[in-house]
Amino acid sequence: MDEDARAAGSRLYVALGVVVAILFVAGVITLLQRRAQYQALAEETESNAIPTVAVIHPTAEPPQEDLVLPGTLQAYVESPIYARTNGYLKKWYHDIGTRVRQGDLLADIDTPEVDQELSQAKATRQQIAANLELAKTSAERWESLRKSDSVSQQEVDERTSAYTQMQANLAAADANFRRLEELESFKHIYAPFSGVITKRNVDTGTLITAGSGSNSQLLFHLAQTDPIRVYVSVPETYASEVRAGLAAYLELTQYSGQKFQGKVVRTAEAIDPGTRTLLTEVDVPNHREQLLPGGYAQVHLALHVTLDRLQVPVNALLFRSEGLRAVTVDAKNRVHLQTLTIGRDYGTSLEVLQGLTKGDWIVINPADSLEDGQEVRVKQPQPEQKPGAAPVGNTATGGAQKE
Numbered sequence: 001m002d003e004d005a006r007a008a009g010s011r012l013y014v015a016l017g018v019v020v021a022i023l024f025v026a027g028v029i030t031l032l033q034r035r036a037q038y039q040a041l042a043e044e045t046e047s048n049a050i051p052t053v054a055v056i057h058p059t060a061e062p063p064q065e066d067l068v069l070p071g072t073l074q075a076y077v078e079s080p081i082y083a084r085t086n087g088y089l090k091k092w093y094h095d096i097g098t099r100v101r102q103g104d105l106l107a108d109i110d111t112p113e114v115d116q117e118l119s120q121a122k123a124t125r126q127q128i129a130a131n132l133e134l135a136k137t138s139a140e141r142w143e144s145l146r147k148s149d150s151v152s153q154q155e156v157d158e159r160t161s162a163y164t165q166m167q168a169n170l171a172a173a174d175a176n177f178r179r180l181e182e183l184e185s186f187k188h189i190y191a192p193f194s195g196v197i198t199k200r201n202v203d204t205g206t207l208i209t210a211g212s213g214s215n216s217q218l219l220f221h222l223a224q225t226d227p228i229r230v231y232v233s234v235p236e237t238y239a240s241e242v243r244a245g246l247a248a249y250l251e252l253t254q255y256s257g258q259k260f261q262g263k264v265v266r267t268a269e270a271i272d273p274g275t276r277t278l279l280t281e282v283d284v285p286n287h288r289e290q291l292l293p294g295g296y297a298q299v300h301l302a303l304h305v306t307l308d309r310l311q312v313p314v315n316a317l318l319f320r321s322e323g324l325r326a327v328t329v330d331a332k333n334r335v336h337l338q339t340l341t342i343g344r345d346y347g348t349s350l351e352v353l354q355g356l357t358k359g360d361w362i363v364i365n366p367a368d369s370l371e372d373g374q375e376v377r378v379k380q381p382q383p384e385q386k387p388g389a390a391p392v393g394n395t396a397t398g399g400a401q402k403e
Contacts (some may be wrong), residue, residue, distance in 0.1 A: 016037045052377040052378075053335075053363045053377070053379065054363070055361040056313075056364055057361065058352065060311075067234070068298055070296070070299070072297070073297055076226070076227050077291070078192055078195075078221070078223040079192060079193075079221070080218050081218075081220040084210055085111050086208060087113070087114070088114070088206065088207055089108075089202050090110040091107065097196065099196050102192065104191045106189040106191055107188075107189040107202070108189070114183050117183075118180040118181065128170045133401055135162050135166040139156075163318070193224075196225060198293070200220055201217065202216045218388050225293060225347070226287060227284055227285050228283070228288065228291045228293065229281055229284075230262075230297060231280070232282065233279060234277055234280050235278075236271050237343055237353065241303045242264060248282045250297040253296075255290065260285075262282050263283065264280055265282070266280075266281050309351055309352070310351070311346070311349050313350075319367065325340065326340055327366040328363070328401065329361045334378055335370055335372065336372055340355035340356065
């Protein structure tokens with residue numbers, strides 16, 4: 001009996017030991033599983049704390065560029081025409097839109113006052129000329145009498161002086177007569193050059209005042225439109241590429257698809273400090289008279305730019321208080337905030353003159369929370385990635401893919 005009881009007790013201890021061992025192993029396994037879960041959770045939390053970004057390369061702009069600038073068409077030569085004498089408009093011969101040649105008669109002015117002054121000056125001259133003849137005869141006669149001591153030298157000098165004075169009076173009368181003749185000739189208004197009349201501001205009977213002041217009446221406005229010229233303001237960045245002879249053409253809304261070829265003829269050779277632009281003149285032949293002064297045109301300049309210029313989409317930029325920034329990613333997956341020098345604004349993209357290179361990876365839609373030196377995870381960019389489009393794909397890599 002005792003032996004059976006001891007055997008039963010021994011089996012019980014063995015069973016309890018096995019149960020304890022099983023429980024211990026189960027506890028160890030549970031602890032290891034929870035530790036692995038905690039570690040995986042920590043790793044996942046740490047991984048999720050690193051932002052994932054999409055990147056692209058800046059796009060290089062071609063060296064041959066069609067620079068488009070706004071411009072206003074201007075006549076090659078244009079001039080307002082005023083009267084040089086007073087009177088009333090007697091008759092005009094050409095209306096607006098008429099093409100005239102140099103020297104064509106435009107209008108006649110009735111000048112009664114000038115006519116009377118000219119007649120008076122003519123009569124005065126004739127009177128002085130008659131007196132001159134008398135003074136000459138007297139001087140010669142007194143010179144002869146002096147030889148026989150019939151008159152004194154004083155009397156001879158007086159007659160000679162009177163003759164000389166009368167000569168001066170005749171010269172003054174001649175000058176006044178010629179002046180009035182010139183005024184008389186101004187009653188006829190002639191075209192100073194060939195062109196088209198764009199304004200006629202007077203009609204028959206209008207009172208005409210000489211000069212071009214505030215009280216004077218503009219008679220005509222004449223413009224020469226072949227060739228026609230356009231002035232454009234070229235940004236300082238492109239000023240070094242603009243030279244006389246550079247090819248250019250105009251595009252106008254009313255002539256869709258048509259190009260009017262011309263060229264740069266001169267520049268101001270100085271940058272305007274107010275606008276930081278170079279004033280440039282483009283001349284365009286206008287034989288068919290399609291281009292009208294005062295019209296708006298888009299001027300295209302074919303520039304060969306030596307400066308490396310890049311283009312980035314606007315959604316790749318950060319607008320911060322310290323200025324415009326681009327976020328680049330280096331080989332260690334660290335971001336850097338790059339200061340940029342911006343050129344032209346294309347609407348959906350911007351021209352970058354300084355701050356980036358073609359090999360830089362820039363972040364698309366960067367978060368405002370990104371800081372310089374922060375670690376990021378980079379999405380795999382598409383090989384055919386187009387400028388301004390975010391890379392597609394969910395594969396995270398340990399670094400930015402290099403070209």
